[in-house]
Amino acid sequence: QEFTAKIGNLEAPQAVINQMIEKVGDLVSERTDGAVEFQLFPSGQLGPQREMTEAVQLGTLEATVAPIAFLGGFNPEASIVDIPFLYPADETAAQEIRAGEFGTALCESFESRGTHCVGLWPNGRKQFTSNTSMEDMDAFQNQTFRVMESSILQAQMEALGATAVPLPFGELYTALQTGVVEGQENPLDTIFNMKFHEVQDYLLVSNHGVIENVILFNPMFWDSLPEEYRATITEAFAEVIPELIEKKAEAGEEALQVIRDSGTEVRELSEEETAAFRAAMYAPAREAYLDRAGTAGQTLIDLYEEAYATATQ
Amino acid sequence: MKMFLTALRLAERTVLVAILLGMVALFALNVLVRQWGGPMAAELAWIDETVRLMNLFLVFLSAGLALERGRQVAVDTWRDRIAARTGLPLRRIIDIVGCLFSLYIAWMALTMARFVFSTGQRSPTLDVPIGYIYLAPALGFALLALRYALSLAGVVHRFNTPEPEEIAQ
Amino acid sequence: MILIAAICALAVLLLVTGFEMLLVLGLPTLVVKEGFFAALPDAVLAQKMTGGINQSLLLAIPFFLFAAELMGEGQIARRLTTLVRAFVGHLPGGMGYTTIGAAMGFGSVSGSAPATVAAMGHIIYPELRRTGFPEKFSLGLIVSSAETALLIPPSIALIIYGWLSGTSIASLFVAGLGVGVVLGLAFAVMVALQARRSGVRGDPRPSRFELWAAIRGAGWAMGMPLIILGGIYGGIFTPTEAAAVSCAYAIFVECVVYRKLGFGGLVRVTERAAIATGVIFILLAMGSLLSYFITLAQIPGAIIAGFEAIEGGPITFLIVVNVIFIIAGMFVDPNSIQLILVPPLFPVATALGIDPVHFGMIVAVNVTLGMVTPPFGLDLFVASSQLNRPVTTIIQGIWPFILANLVVLLLITYVPGLSTLLPRLIL
Ligand code: NA
Ligand code: NA
Numbered sequence: 001q002e003f004t005a006k007i008g009n010l011e012a013p014q015a016v017i018n019q020m021i022e023k024v025g026d027l028v029s030e031r032t033d034g035a036v037e038f039q040l041f042p043s044g045q046l047g048p049q050r051e052m053t054e055a056v057q058l059g060t061l062e063a064t065v066a067p068i069a070f071l072g073g074f075n076p077e078a079s080i081v082d083i084p085f086l087y088p089a090d091e092t093a094a095q096e097i098r099a100g101e102f103g104t105a106l107c108e109s110f111e112s113r114g115t116h117c118v119g120l121w122p123n124g125r126k127q128f129t130s131n132t133s134m135e136d137m138d139a140f141q142n143q144t145f146r147v148m149e150s151s152i153l154q155a156q157m158e159a160l161g162a163t164a165v166p167l168p169f170g171e172l173y174t175a176l177q178t179g180v181v182e183g184q185e186n187p188l189d190t191i192f193n194m195k196f197h198e199v200q201d202y203l204l205v206s207n208h209g210v211i212e213n214v215i216l217f218n219p220m221f222w223d224s225l226p227e228e229y230r231a232t233i234t235e236a237f238a239e240v241i242p243e244l245i246e247k248k249a250e251a252g253e254e255a256l257q258v259i260r261d262s263g264t265e266v267r268e269l270s271e272e273e274t275a276a277f278r279a280a281m282y283a284p285a286r287e288a289y290l291d292r293a294g295t296a297g298q299t300l301i302d303l304y305e306e307a308y309a310t311a312t313q
Numbered sequence: 314m315k316m317f318l319t320a321l322r323l324a325e326r327t328v329l330v331a332i333l334l335g336m337v338a339l340f341a342l343n344v345l346v347r348q349w350g351g352p353m354a355a356e357l358a359w360i361d362e363t364v365r366l367m368n369l370f371l372v373f374l375s376a377g378l379a380l381e382r383g384r385q386v387a388v389d390t391w392r393d394r395i396a397a398r399t400g401l402p403l404r405r406i407i408d409i410v411g412c413l414f415s416l417y418i419a420w421m422a423l424t425m426a427r428f429v430f431s432t433g434q435r436s437p438t439l440d441v442p443i444g445y446i447y448l449a450p451a452l453g454f455a456l457l458a459l460r461y462a463l464s465l466a467g468v469v470h471r472f473n474t475p476e477p478e479e480i481a482q
Numbered sequence: 483m484i485l486i487a488a489i490c491a492l493a494v495l496l497l498v499t500g501f502e503m504l505l506v507l508g509l510p511t512l513v514v515k516e517g518f519f520a521a522l523p524d525a526v527l528a529q530k531m532t533g534g535i536n537q538s539l540l541l542a543i544p545f546f547l548f549a550a551e552l553m554g555e556g557q558i559a560r561r562l563t564t565l566v567r568a569f570v571g572h573l574p575g576g577m578g579y580t581t582i583g584a585a586m587g588f589g590s591v592s593g594s595a596p597a598t599v600a601a602m603g604h605i606i607y608p609e610l611r612r613t614g615f616p617e618k619f620s621l622g623l624i625v626s627s628a629e630t631a632l633l634i635p636p637s638i639a640l641i642i643y644g645w646l647s648g649t650s651i652a653s654l655f656v657a658g659l660g661v662g663v664v665l666g667l668a669f670a671v672m673v674a675l676q677a678r679r680s681g682v683r684g685d686p687r688p689s690r691f692e693l694w695a696a697i698r699g700a701g702w703a704m705g706m707p708l709i710i711l712g713g714i715y716g717g718i719f720t721p722t723e724a725a726a727v728s729c730a731y732a733i734f735v736e737c738v739v740y741r742k743l744g745f746g747g748l749v750r751v752t753e754r755a756a757i758a759t760g761v762i763f764i765l766l767a768m769g770s771l772l773s774y775f776i777t778l779a780q781i782p783g784a785i786i787a788g789f790e791a792i793e794g795g796p797i798t799f800l801i802v803v804n805v806i807f808i809i810a811g812m813f814v815d816p817n818s819i820q821l822i823l824v825p826p827l828f829p830v831a832t833a834l835g836i837d838p839v840h841f842g843m844i845v846a847v848n849v850t851l852g853m854v855t856p857p858f859g860l861d862l863f864v865a866s867s868q869l870n871r872p873v874t875t876i877i878q879g880i881w882p883f884i885l886a887n888l889v890v891l892l893l894i895t896y897v898p899g900l901s902t903l904l905p906r907l908i909l
């Protein structure tokens with residue numbers, strides 16, 4: 001082969017994202033007659049996301065498929081995806097926003113950051129789990145939730161009267177078990193893979209946050225590829241999205257079943273509740289976002305709000 | 314030279330002690346506030362990152378001092394016997410190699426720091442340029458290179474056992 | 483292949499000629515980088531070195547090191563050992579069993595074997611020597627007892643395995659407790675044998691008055707383990723935070739309550755702990771650099787492919803697994819080993835009908851073993867730096883324990899019940 005792309009990713013090898021990267025690798029290899037090969041490094045073998053992204057900028061790693069939530073330090077504009085209830089519940093409407101003008105602008109915002117964005121990949125929605133009941137919005141008052149290091153996520157929890165505590169992911173299982181924090185937020189398959197349901201009594205299927213992944217290539221490597229290969233790669237990443245959404249939903253359903261069977265009490269947010277939660281959480285989180293992302297963030301959020309209005313009409 | 318070294322050592326020791334005590338104080342404060350401070354806990358989200366950054370500087374800034382005091386781990390059981398048997402000036406070779414290696418790593422760390430400063434990457438909670446984390450190894454390996462050089466020049470005596478001619482003097 | 487052998491030979495040459503360990507690990511890695519990955523910018527060296535130690539989970543090490551220095555320099559350690567001596571001192575070899583018990587107790591809060599060595603090492607070592615245990619045995623005992631910290635929950639190593647393999651972490655924790663106890667018992671047998679061989683004597687049995695005096699004297703000092711254990715299991719703080727809180731408590735007790743440690747003393751102790759931290763972490767930094775290139779070169783994949791040629795059932799497979807892990811453990815740090823080796827080996831294990839929890843225990847014991855196997859066993863260097871003894875002396879002391887470890891590993895490997903029974907009974 002002429003080109004080998006090392007691709008780093010945080011998730012375990014059996015995770016949907018890795019299966020899909022592998023599939024894209026197969027498609028690309030086939031369509032370029034083996035000229036371009038992907039070499040996968042899953043489960044953070046090459047380091048945590050911050051280092052992998054830095055490595056893509058530096059050129060020691062050709063590509064990474066990264067949750068945007070980890071990239072605020074590289075591209076504050078992209079932190080817009082941390083804002084809760086960003087996409088409508090309906091996945092088709094969500095994909096419309098992702099594939100439209102807003103998604104394109106979000107992707108392009110990575111170009112000035114020493115990376116080339118090949119596309120956006122959905123990777124599920126976040127849910128709340130806790131050891132204290134979450135029977136309504138008031139129940140969140142004074143609960144402590146572990147969130148990732150992000151001022152937007154802090155604002156999101158404050159909006160519910162809860163306290164956001166940033167803890168290292170590796171210590172989260174034990175912290176939930178002993179009660180250092182009461183709850184946390186993650187997608188269903190992460191909750192299942194990390195076995196958080198073993199140490200959590202309640203799960204609220206809130207779908208409140210999107211986990212959006214971005215596919216970033218090192219610009220030098222990208223420019224060294226012939227035009228047709230670049231098109232092949234970009235297309236392959238785009239064409240598997242429907243399958244990715246489907247598999248992700250299946251994995252979520254399976255995870256939910258196991259979590260239910262484990263005795264964790266599962267409740268789903270109704271449509272009215274979703275609207276109420278969005279009304280409470282969206283504005284403070286949006287403000288926290290604009291604090292950091294400035295005028296470029298304002299442009300992006302205008303684009304987003306227009307797209308959201310159209311998609312939910 | 315002697316005055317410079319004394320000042321350098323004092324600076325290193327002061328910084329190291331301040332950093333370690335500061336790390337303890339920050340983590341203890343974090344626990345206190347989370348337990349009794351209610352929602353104030355969210356205000357202290359920057360602590361974990363800050364302590365990590367302090368630890369990096371603690372680690373790298375202590376490297377030179379540790380070498381000078383003979384604390385860097387080495388298997389020196391056979392060193393002098395091999396030197397005597399082969400007639401190689403092993404201690405000098407180690408000092409030269411160590412100095413060159415440390416200089417190179419310091420240079421690479423500086424390169425990395427400059428690169429990361431140029432990309433504008435910032436830290437998630439402190440919101441400071443991430444490039445700072447690479448200044449820690451840059452400074453640390455520079456201090457280490459200095460100690461290897463001083464040991465080569467005979468200004469500091471870092472080996473646990475004196476060389477035969479040193480005993481004679 | 484010849485080049486790899488040449489690089490290993492270079493590392494060995496640097497090691498025996500007395501180069502600092504940071505050079506022994508760093509120089510060959512630099513050669514690998516220039517030889518195989520010349521196209522990568524060299525700045526990656528600084529990036530991986532820094533990244534390897536810029537991790538929250540490692541912060542427990544400086545804090546526990548500091549706490550140990552504070553306790554050792556002040557009164558807490560002396561009073562705690564007086565208390566322990568009052569209760570077990572009259573038993574022949576009592577201090578040996580105490581070492582194992584203390585390591586397991588400490589392991590129940592810390593997931594870090596080096597932190598355990600650091601925290602216990604120079605408190606317990608003089609006591610072991612005082613009661614008549616030989617130097618090398620005492621060193622080996624301290625270093626290997628600390629391994630149980632990785633098995634007894636909470637354990638980051640088991641959480642990583644659970645995540646990579648999809649195994650219940652609750653089951654792994656319960657099984658890890660069982661296996662940790664088995665390992666502790668194996669070491670206890672060695673203590674009993676050694677105590678008889680070196681004629682370790684017991685102290686005279688203490689009077690009730692002496693016992694009471696020891697208990698009263700330990701009042702504030704007892705707060706140390708109580709705060710750490712109570713704080714973690716009471717959900718007040720995480721194990722890493724517990725380490726920091728224990729430093730704050732030790733400073734308070736030594737400087738304010740006992741008043742034996744003044745400002746100058748505190749500064750001296752802090753400086754010592756800072757330098758000890760630096761010495762250990764610079765090896766961690768070099769180790770993660772080495773792990774990075776081993777991962778990049780996909781060496782583990784090549785080794786596994788080589789062993790796959792051997793056809794065989796579960797028994798052969800488990801031998802192969804153990805050999806691969808032991809070889810990898812000699813060079814690579816415990817977390818990286820799992821990230822690299824578990825994903826390719828786990829599916830094979832389940833296909834052969836090996837229970838995931840059982841396989842997890844085999845992996846965990848191997849990983850803990852890697853902490854103490856030369857040439858790159860971090861705990862060896864921690865002990866060397868903490869107790870001021872040559873690494874070679876510690877390696878000589880650790881051999882019998884590694885053999886005991888291998889016996890336990892064989893037991894765990896071929897008696898699945900040791901791993902799976904406890905989770906089935908409790909969960
Ligand atoms: Na533990
Ligand atoms: Na090892």
